Amino acid sequence: MINSVLSGSGKFKQMRHFAMLGALAAVAAGCASVPAARPSPVASPQPLARLVVATPDADHDVMAQLMAGEMALTHSDLKTAAAAYGKAAALSNDPQVAERATALALAVHDDAAAMHALERWQALGAKPAALAQARAELALDRGDAAEAQRQLESVLKLGGEDAWRQFGRVLVGARDSAQAARLLEALATPERLPADERAWLAMSELGDRLGRRAYALRIANAAAARFHSSATYAWAAQMTLRAGDRAAAQALLKQAIARAPGDTHLRLAYATMLAQGGDYPAAAKFLASGKQSADIYNLRAALAAQANDKQTLAMLYRQLQKSPDDIRQSSAFLLGQLAEMQDLKAEALAWYDQVGDEDPHAFDADLRSAVILHGQGKKAEAHELLGQLETAYLDQPEQLRKAYEADADLYMAEQKYPQAEMAFSRALQVVPDDPGLLYGRGLAYAESGKIDQAVTDLRRLLELKPSDIDASNALGYTLADANRDLPEAERLIAQARKAKPDDPAIADSWGWLQYRLGHLDEAASVLRQAWKQRPDADVGVHLGEVLWKSGQRDEAARVFEQVRKIDPTNASLRDTLKRLQP
Incomplete structure (x- = not known):
């Protein structure tokens, strides 16, 4: 769009340049007719000094308006961008500029500007289907359901292969979702939808987003009955499960898998559905058969861990070690966890060390490594690693909090309570009033004999979580141990x-x-x-x-x-x- 405007401007500059050369040539020709032997008594001005080039002001400069619009968009200032593009559309003969001006005016709900941009766009040769789409959006913005329906009918008639996609874009962006939902149900009926399962799935999903669950389920089931594809069965299963019929959803998902047995996502969804229904053995058995992947191994391990099935966890560890390179490499964190569960600390460290920096488990792998190192008596190395994490994740509060808390917990285990207090305090600067951190620091203060500070933290925790039993016990014990406020201690511990x-x-x-x-x-x-x-x-x-x-x-x-x-x-x-x- 902008390229076409730029190319037009380039031609304008080139023509102006030729005119300038012509003027200079004329001046030069005039000078050539004057005898060289007759010097001018007064020095004549240079030719360029007499040349005046007219430049338009910003309000009448297409490029200036386009640049202003794009600059506003980089700052997410849609209102300013819409105003700039509106001016650019009035000055430019490029239909794409008018199209952009229309879209921006609609985005900021400036109906008058949208009408002007639409008229300009139409005058420059906009396609009828695109115009109908924009007019439908404008009508919805104005709350004119009848006009919106007429324009949407035009979109479906004129839009060709993109008709239903354009139809969906109008409704998904509507301010009044209830009105959009009524139009969806009125127009996107099974009788009118095309022989394309993607359109059926899109309309069902749109109905779900607009809160029309019954419509979404009806279209999903109709799509599955018509197309019998894995995608339609899977979506119908999802809608059916959301409607509360787990058995029917499970049957639909089973049909989806029968049509795409190698689809990992479908297999994981089916196993998850079995597990959510409480049938963990069936879920594990289903995943154990068929092609394996890193995600499948993860879910199998989670199911075994939940069942405390140490034998299966050991078997999964052996299987993963022998799995293809790509699965093994992407499962390094899981391998470390499985090794830890079998008390193979050295092997766990080796696996955690193989977790790449871009892996989503990179932080957790380093955190677990620090805990293992500490357990092996390498306390300085453990704290050093945690210190590196605290620096590396300085701009990520969730990870930073975990690193400080882990550091504090290790210092508590070493009975180095002042260092633990400091680590908990740093974590509380990241997440003020965090109950877990207040509890930890309160215990550290109590162990250091700083009873007033301990009581302050634990009382603050109980203000935040009055029903926290562990906090009640901790504060009651701290008061009893200090032999103070014994009636309060008795109430809390009771x-x-x-x-x-x-x-x-x-x-x-x-x-x-x-x-x-x-x-x-x-x-x-x-x-x-x-x-x-x-x-x-x-x-x-x-x-x-x-x-x-x-x-x-x-x-x-x-x-x-x-x-x-x-x-x-x-x-x-x-x-x-x-x-x-x-």
Whole structure:
């Protein structure tokens, strides 16, 4: 479009250049008739100094208006672009400029400008079908359904092979979707639709987008009955499932697969439908047969993991290792996950290292690598890798948050609580008031003995999520451990205990609260049960202290010894023994 305008301008410049050369030639000829021996008494002005070239002002310069319109479009300023193209259409003889002016005027709902542009476009020789399409859009914009229907009838009559595509474009862009839907149902009937399954599918999809689900389903089923293709059966299955008939949808999708057995997307859709219906074994069995792909292996692994089927996961790992290069390369992240599930940490690291930078799992592969390195005792390497991620994903908040949180979690595992606090705080700068981060930092503060800051974070978390049981328990325990605000601690832990009566961590909090309240017998009973249910080091330390204070020092010593075997470097055990045995 613009090229044609530019070429016209080029011809204009060339003609002006020839005129200038002619004027210069005339001046030169005049000078040649003057005898060279007679010098002029006064120096005459140079010929170019007398030459004046007229240039149009911006409002009457086609190129200036086109450039202004395009510049406005680069800034998504449709209103300015429409105004500029409207002026350009009045000045230009190029029908494509008038067409663009019409489209922009319609886009900004300037009906008067659209009418002027349409008239100019028609005068320059627009095709009747294109004009009818634009007039239908204008009529819909004005709310004139009758005129819109007349113009759409013209589109279908004059548009040829593109008729139904043009028809759909008018309706999908309508401001009044209800009016567009009524026109769709009135005109796009099975009797009028052409012998082209794409048109049927497009009209069904348009009906779905416009909220006419019954129409969409009716056209989809009619298309499947008429064309019997994999595409029509698949779409009918999707519409049928959305209507709530899973069994019928499953049958339709099965017919689609029968016509295109090698279509990976159809096979994945069918297996997903089986899984969503709760038939995981059938979904896994179906995917196991037939041609495999990276996506199919992913879904098979997900189904096996959900069923905690370690045998199948191990088998998938072996199969993937022997799969073709393209599948294996695109499945490097999955191979790493499968290796981790089998505790093959070194192999998992090797697979994660093969995940390419452009792979959508590149970040997650590096994150998992850091966790594995930390577990192998390579703590400095793990934090260094996370630091690299924090720099590389500085402009991607979701990944940046995960990197900071992982760094904080690893520092918590190392009992380096100040570093954990700092990492959690950085993450909270990225995602303020994130409940998970507030919870993590609250625990880090509590472990560092910064009780006021811990209480502030945990109370803020409960403001954001009043029903968060873990937060209630954490705040209640923190207050009980600090021997402050015990009525509040009792209320919070009782609330958590009611919600999770069998949770040993909450039982530990309740037993420790009873100890702070001086109820030694109840404390010992609750903590014994929690210790039996889960022999956690912290629970054992609490039980040992309660037994010690109750005078049952031999039993307390035995519990302390068991804690030492579970966690030889436990800081809580060390501090407790120092207090009890100074």
